[in-house]
Amino acid sequence: MKLHAVSVWKKEIAFLVSVxxxxxxxxxxxxxCGSSSDGQDETGSGExxxxxxxxxxxxxxxxxxxxxPDFSELLQGCTxxxxxxxxxxxLDARADEFLSVLEQNWNLTxxxxxxxxxxxxTKFYFGFQAPSDKSDPAELGTEGYAVYAExxxxxxxxxxxxxxRKFISDTEETIRNEVRLEMPVVSKDTSKGTFVLKVGxxxxxxxxxxxxxxxxxxxxxxxxxxxxxxLQEVDYNTTRNKQQDxxxxxxxxxxxxxxxxxxxxxxxxxxxxxxxxxxxxxxxxETVELPGTGEQRCYGHVELNVNGTSVDxxxxxxAWPSAAxxxxxxxxxxxxxSECDIAIVTGDMNSDGLSEYGHLxxxxxxxxxxxxxxxxxxxxxxxxxxxxxxxxxxxxxxxSGIIDTAHSDHCMIWALLLYRx
Numbered sequence: 078m079k080l081h082a083v084s085v086w087k088k089e090i091a092f093l094v095s096v097x098x099x100x101x102x103x104x105x106x107x108x109x110c111g112s113s114s115d116g117q118d119e120t121g122s123g124e125x126x127x128x129x130x131x132x133x134x135x136x137x138x139x140x141x142x143x144x145x146p147d148f149s150e151l152l153q154g155c156t157x158x159x160x161x162x163x164x165x166x167x168l169d170a171r172a173d174e175f176l177s178v179l180e181q182n183w184n185l186t187x188x189x190x191x192x193x194x195x196x197x198x199t200k201f202y203f204g205f206q207a208p209s210d211k212s213d214p215a216e217l218g219t220e221g222y223a224v225y226a227e228x229x230x231x232x233x234x235x236x237x238x239x240x241x242r243k244f245i246s247d248t249e250e251t252i253r254n255e256v257r258l259e260m261p262v263v264s265k266d267t268s269k270g271t272f273v274l275k276v277g278x279x280x281x282x283x284x285x286x287x288x289x290x291x292x293x294x295x296x297x298x299x300x301x302x303x304x305x306x307x308l309q310e311v312d313y314n315t316t317r318n319k320q321q322d323x324x325x326x327x328x329x330x331x332x333x334x335x336x337x338x339x340x341x342x343x344x345x346x347x348x349x350x351x352x353x354x355x356x357x358x359x360x361x362x363e364t365v366e367l368p369g370t371g372e373q374r375c376y377g378h379v380e381l382n383v384n385g386t387s388v389d390x391x392x393x394x395x396a397w398p399s400a401a402x403x404x405x406x407x408x409x410x411x412x413x414x415s416e417c418d419i420a421i422v423t424g425d426m427n428s429d430g431l432s433e434y435g436h437l438x439x440x441x442x443x444x445x446x447x448x449x450x451x452x453x454x455x456x457x458x459x460x461x462x463x464x465x466x467x468x469x470x471x472x473x474x475x476x477s478g479i480i481d482t483a484h485s486d487h488c489m490i491w492a493l494l495l496y497r498x
Contacts, residue, residue, distance in 0.1 A: 279489040283315075314346065351424075357381045371396055391414055408437060423465070428463060430462055
């Protein structure tokens with residue numbers, strides 16, 4: 078009994094000692110934070126606020142901004158230039174040009190590597206998609222780029238191949254002028270009336286190659302980063318597409334606020350035709366039937382408001398396999414297009430190369446051409462280079478290419494177009 082009482086007494090003493098130690102540490106920490114009554118500021122420097130000690134008050138710190146690093150400082154610690162894919166040929170070319178600029182000016186050599194996954198954690202980033210939430214390509218548009226540093230990594234996000242070219246130009250000017258860069262840098266071509274469009278054409282094969290899961294095709298459109306796209310073989314409420322509104326689904330899931338459907342024929346309780354998706358407002362729309370003896374073919378025509386400039390956009394799907402029908406259809410479409418000063422045509426032309434229609438569009442640029450041309454892209458294994466994007470002389474064709482999504486019997490074809498105003 079006595080031993081038990083002693084044990085309890087010792088425990089109580091130990092508890093009181095522990096409490097005293099905790100209180101002592103707490104009071105000591107409060108005194109280290111200090112009050113201004115003894116002449117010390119919150120830093121514990123022993124100097125009053127506003128003294129010449131070099132220690133700034135909170136208010137002074139907020140007013141001061143750190144100078145932004147120059148380009149050479151941004152590059153310190155970078156060892157790799159990472160490209161998303163060898164398929165991005167224009168990015169590859171701009172990367173080589175950029176590496177050359179670095180080597181000539183700073184004797185800096187970065188190792189160029191390829192990664193199919195665009196992600197952060199690399200020493201250098203060069204590609205469409207942002208590696209972090211600091212830069213959103215959707216906000217940059219097709220004319221912009223952003224560059225910023227994070228730790229030892231330098232990141233660059235591009236809106237397009239045009240932005241890649243502009244980045245090279247701005248980089249060289251920065252080096253010549255030895256100016257400092259803001260972080261992030263966002264470059265936009267602000268010349269009056271000037272804009273760049275990334276336009277595509279995609280025959281989606283009514284969605285049957287993806288089991289009519291149109292979210293898959295929507296993801297393809299998002300990845301392509303198209304401002305406007307013409308679609309062919311688009312069903313509406315047919316039995317084979319499970320009574321779905323293909324265009325509405327694609328517009329919603331891919332983020333296109335404006336769309337137009339061109340109904341060509343009735344099919345399985347619904348319709349079959351073509352469609353246009355746009356990130357720019359549509360001012361006018363029409364469907365025009367084309368001549369021919371086979372399946373009824375049409376073209377859709379909309380007038381887009383692109384930053385205050387009217388652009389006439391045509392989308393079609395010409396006859397297959399009848400060359401005789403196409404010979405009637407091509408002149409009708411070309412005649413309508415010729416009445417427009419600023420015009421773009423997308424479509425499944427069902428003609429391998431330009432022999433059937435190229436002469437009808439004098440001075441136009443073609444994303445897809447004839448065999449032997451620098452731009453000749455087989456978009457359909459059976460029929461050849463049959464899909465195209467045509468642009469009137471108001472546009473410069475900067476780049477073009479195809480994307481094989483394996484989600485249709487056609488590849489998507491795209492073109493980057495510069496309108497100079």
